[in-house]
Amino acid sequence: MANSEPILTGMTVLVVDDEADVCRGITEFLEEQGYNAGAAVGGAEAVSRLEKARFDLIVSDIRMPGMDGMQLLRKIKQEWSATEVILMTAYGSKETAIEALRLGAYDYIEKPFDVEELLRATTNCLRNVALRRQNEHLIEKLQEHQRVLEQRVEAKTQEVLEHERQLARVDTLRQTLTTLAHYINNSNGAIWSYADFCKGSGRPLPPDAQRLVDICLKEGGKVTAVIQSLQEIVEQMDLKAIPYIAGSDRTMFDIQERIEKKIGEKNVRRET
Numbered sequence: 001m002a003n004s005e006p007i008l009t010g011m012t013v014l015v016v017d018d019e020a021d022v023c024r025g026i027t028e029f030l031e032e033q034g035y036n037a038g039a040a041v042g043g044a045e046a047v048s049r050l051e052k053a054r055f056d057l058i059v060s061d062i063r064m065p066g067m068d069g070m071q072l073l074r075k076i077k078q079e080w081s082a083t084e085v086i087l088m089t090a091y092g093s094k095e096t097a098i099e100a101l102r103l104g105a106y107d108y109i110e111k112p113f114d115v116e117e118l119l120r121a122t123t124n125c126l127r128n129v130a131l132r133r134q135n136e137h138l139i140e141k142l143q144e145h146q147r148v149l150e151q152r153v154e155a156k157t158q159e160v161l162e163h164e165r166q167l168a169r170v171d172t173l174r175q176t177l178t179t180l181a182h183y184i185n186n187s188n189g190a191i192w193s194y195a196d197f198c199k200g201s202g203r204p205l206p207p208d209a210q211r212l213v214d215i216c217l218k219e220g221g222k223v224t225a226v227i228q229s230l231q232e233i234v235e236q237m238d239l240k241a242i243p244y245i246a247g248s249d250r251t252m253f254d255i256q257e258r259i260e261k262k263i264g265e266k267n268v269r270r271e272t
Contacts, residue, residue, distance in 0.1 A: 096108075
């Protein structure tokens with residue numbers, strides 16, 4: 001049995017000849033060698049078989065009434081280009097062989113031929129088909145692997161770009177907070193100093209003025225706490241991103257929580 005190679009398992013051959021006895025003889029021989037072979041009497045029947053099932057190799061006579069082997073070859077290469085063709089003829093010529101190969105035939109055998117010659121041509125052809133399919137499968141796997149790698153690279157690139165954008169936003173925020181803290185601190189310092197001077201002057205103040213001084217000192221303390229918190233944030237810049245709106249994908253830096261915590265600590269110290 002010639003077809004003992006695992007790579008050739010399941011491959012199919014269709015034998016085409018206008019003489020049924022020739023078809024049967026070649027088909028039986030190929031089946032004895034382990035191939036899955038079928039027969040078609042004439043080119044038209046071969047086309048009908050090809051329309052219903054896939055064959056890896058067509059072994060066809062050239063001289064047949066109706067659709068001859070050359071016409072069948074052209075049809076196969078137009079409709080089923082992956083199917084290989086080996087042509088046989090008892091009236092061959094060099095010109096015919098060259099034309100057959102030009103049209104895409106895998107091989108060309110002259111009758112009468114030794115069955116071992118046919119077997120060698122069949123085995124070599126099917127081995128070539130199997131290897132080609134393996135290569136195509138490997139190429140598909142490599143292309144899929146490449147697509148996966150490209151997707152991962154793209155995802156990582158976007159991650160790096162987002163990190164760079166985040167760093168840029170942090171730097172902008174740092175500069176903004178520093179500027180705000182500077183101007184707020186200057187204004188708050190003036191208000192605080194004036195209110196503290198009024199309270200410590202020793203002169204009694206009208207009730208409304210005293211209440212205003214107390215409010216300035218109290219709120220000024222809160223502003224001082226806010227400024228201290230902003231300065232600490234600028235120094236550490238370890239802000240985390242929180243949702244801008246509940247359920248939203250947009251985020252903002254969690255400054256408010258830090259400031260409220262600082263104000264709370266300030267109030268506790270003042271109360272104690």
